[in-house]
Structure formats: structure tokens, C-alpha cells
Amino acid sequence: MMKIIIPNAKEVNTNLENASFYPLSDRSKPVLDAISQFDVKKMAAFYKLNEAKAELEADRWYRIKTGQAKTYPAWQLYDGLMYRYMDRRDIDSKEENYLRDHVRIATALYGLIHPFEFISPHRLDFQGSLKIGNQSLKQYWRPYYDQEVGDDERILSLASSEFEQVFSPQIQKRLVKILFMEEKAGQLKVHSTISKKGRGRLLSWLAKNNIQKLSDIQDFKVDGFEYCASESTANQLTFIRSIKM
Numbered sequence: 091m092m093k094i095i096i097p098n099a100k101e102v103n104t105n106l107e108n109a110s111f112y113p114l115s116d117r118s119k120p121v122l123d124a125i126s127q128f129d130v131k132k133m134a135a136f137y138k139l140n141e142a143k144a145e146l147e148a149d150r151w152y153r154i155k156t157g158q159a160k161t162y163p164a165w166q167l168y169d170g171l172m173y174r175y176m177d178r179r180d181i182d183s184k185e186e187n188y189l190r191d192h193v194r195i196a197t198a199l200y201g202l203i204h205p206f207e208f209i210s211p212h213r214l215d216f217q218g219s220l221k222i223g224n225q226s227l228k229q230y231w232r233p234y235y236d237q238e239v240g241d242d243e244r245i246l247s248l249a250s251s252e253f254e255q256v257f258s259p260q261i262q263k264r265l266v267k268i269l270f271m272e273e274k275a276g277q278l279k280v281h282s283t284i285s286k287k288g289r290g291r292l293l294s295w296l297a298k299n300n301i302q303k304l305s306d307i308q309d310f311k312v313d314g315f316e317y318c319a320s321e322s323t324a325n326q327l328t329f330i331r332s333i334k335m
Contacts, residue, residue, distance in 0.1 A: 092244040092302060094193045095202070095265075096293065097253050099170025102211045106167065108160040112208045114200075117234055120222050121199050125214065126155050136218055147213055154210050164195050165205035171283065172248075175290030177298075185297040193293070194238060196253040198227050202238040216252050228256045236261050244304050248289040266304055267326045268292065270315060274333040278321070288315060288329065 114122060128136060128151075134144035153159035166178060181189075186206070194202040198214040214220075214227075222230040235256050239245050247254055247265040254265055270288035271278045291312045301307060307327055308317040314331040321328040 092192055092246060092304065093239045094246045094293065094296065095239075095249050095253065096172070096193060096195055096289070097170075097249040098164075098195055098197045098215075099168040099173055100213060100215075101169045102167050103169040104160070104162065104167070104211060106162050108162050109208055110161070111154075111157045111159050111210065112161045113157070114154070118200055121214075121220075121227070121230070122151070122155060124220055124222055126151055136220070137213065150210070150212050154212060159210035161208035161210050163206050164197075164200075164203055164209045165189070167209060167211065168195070171286040172290040172293075175287045175294075177294040181297065184300065188297045188300055192296075196235075196249055196256065198231070201231060201234050216256060231256050232258055246304065246307070248293065263325075265325065268307075269321075269326055269328045271318075271321070271328060271330045272333050273330050278330065284331075288313070 125133075125136075128148070130141055130144050130148050133139075133148050133151075134141045137144055137147055139147070150159065165173065165176070189205045193205050195205060195207075196202060197209070198216050199212055200207070200209055203209065216227050216231075218227070220227055236258050239257075239261060243264070245261070245265050247267050254262055257265070268289065269280065270285045271280050272284060292307075292310055295301075295310055295312060296307070299306075304327070308319075310317065310329065315329040316331075318328045318330045321330065
């Protein structure tokens with residue numbers, strides 16, 4: 091079965107129906123214990139925020155620690171640009187099953203989770219200096235990430251290198267990446283904003299069309315982007331949109 095790895099997002103939308111707190115898994119608890127030791131001053135330094143904003147993050151972690159936090163479906167809670175360009179409202183049962191079976195959201199607190207798993211608002215990425223014992227977050231989560239995709243020969247990555255590097259080198263070699271480029275005046279350029287929008291559109295297209303094979307992704311055509319064989323490799327599918335002067 092093909093697995094699709096997508097990133098979480100810093101931006102969240104809590105104006106949604108929510109549920110009461112869902113207890114963390116045993117593998118998530120050590121992460122919570124580690125960051126819960128930070129006071130506001132240390133949390134401000136960790137997040138590179140002023141203390142006023144760090145207090146919000148501290149309160150979120152306190153609520154998770156004490157079981158007071160509300161929970162939301164992950165793919166509805168996350169509200170970054172890629173997520174806003176997904177069709178998240180009117181999906182049928184087949185699309186929901188596809189997303190549940192194939193898509194995994196990469197997180198540093200919950201691990202790899204399916205889109206409909208209930209999670210609490212928080213902010214944590216793999217770039218920080220948080221240690222779990224003597225391990226970095228990437229080292230801590232690596233065996234769990236590898237296990238989640240271990241039997242899947244085809245792994246499509248819509249995530250950045252930050253999340254891809256959590257996997258072992260052996261798994262990283264199996265990742266197939268997506269690249270969105272614009273051609274203007276004969277020059278090919280990559281834009282972060284365009285890439286995030288394209289990944290959101292692509293994920294919805296994959297679910298709507300029940301795509302099971304990597305080769306079928308070549309048929310994706312949205313917002314002027316088309317597959318370009320000459321710019322693609324065995325581990326990268328490239329889509330190009332031409333911009334007229």
C-alpha cells in the first residue's frame with residue numbers, strides 16, 4: 091500500500107467542534123514530560139518567542155499535561171497553507187477511507203498519525219533542542235516512524251526535509267518527492283507558497299481519484315501544472331506551470 095507523508099502546521103484553527111481530552115500514547119508521554127519541565131522563560135528561548143507569546147505555548151502544554159486540553163481531528167485543526175488548499179469539507183466515505191489508510195501526518199508529539207486522529211493544539215517541531223533522555227526528537231521517533239511505513243514499498247513525501255530526516259537513511263532512499271516549479275522566460279523556479287498550495291491540491295486529487303500507483307500521479311493536472319518527465323527522476327515527480335510574460 092502506498093503511504094503519503096505530509097507535515098503538520100504551526101497555524102491551527104480551533105473554531106471547530108471539539109472533543110474532550112484524549113490520553114497520550116506511551117510513546118508520546120516522554121516528549122510531554124520533557125517539554126513540561128520548561129518554565130515560561132526557557133520556553134520563550136526554546137520557541138524563539140517573547141515571553142507573552144511563550145505563555146500561550148506554556149498554557150497549551152499545561153492543559154495537555156493535566157488532561158484539560160480539547161482535541162480536534164488533526165487535519166481540521168492544522169490550518170497552514172497546504173491544509174487550506176485541501177478539500178476538507180465535502181468528502182465522501184471513499185475519500186475518508188483513502189485518507190485514513192494512506193495518509194500520515196508527521197508530528198513531533200504524536201508521531202505519524204492519520205488525518206482523523208484527535209489531537210490537542212500544540213507547537214513542536216524537530217528543529218528544536220528538546221532532548222528525550224539523551225536523544226534528539228528525530229532520534230527518539232525514528233524507530234516508530236520506520237515501523238509505520240516499514241512494509242510499504244511506495245512512500246510519497248509531501249513533507250520537507252525536516253520531517254523526511256526523521257526516517258532512517260534506508261527509508262529515506264525509498265521516499266518519492268513532489269516538486270512544483272514555474273517556468274518563466276525560460277527559467278525554472280521553485281516557490282515555497284506555490285509548492286504548499288500544490289501539495290494541498292494534489293492530496294485532495296489523490297483521494298478523489300483513489301490513486302494507488304505512483305505512476306498514476308503523472309496524470310495530475312491542476313492550476314496549470316503538468317507532469318514533466320525530463321525534470322523528474324525515480325525519486326522525484328516534477329510538475330511545471332508555464333507563466334507567460
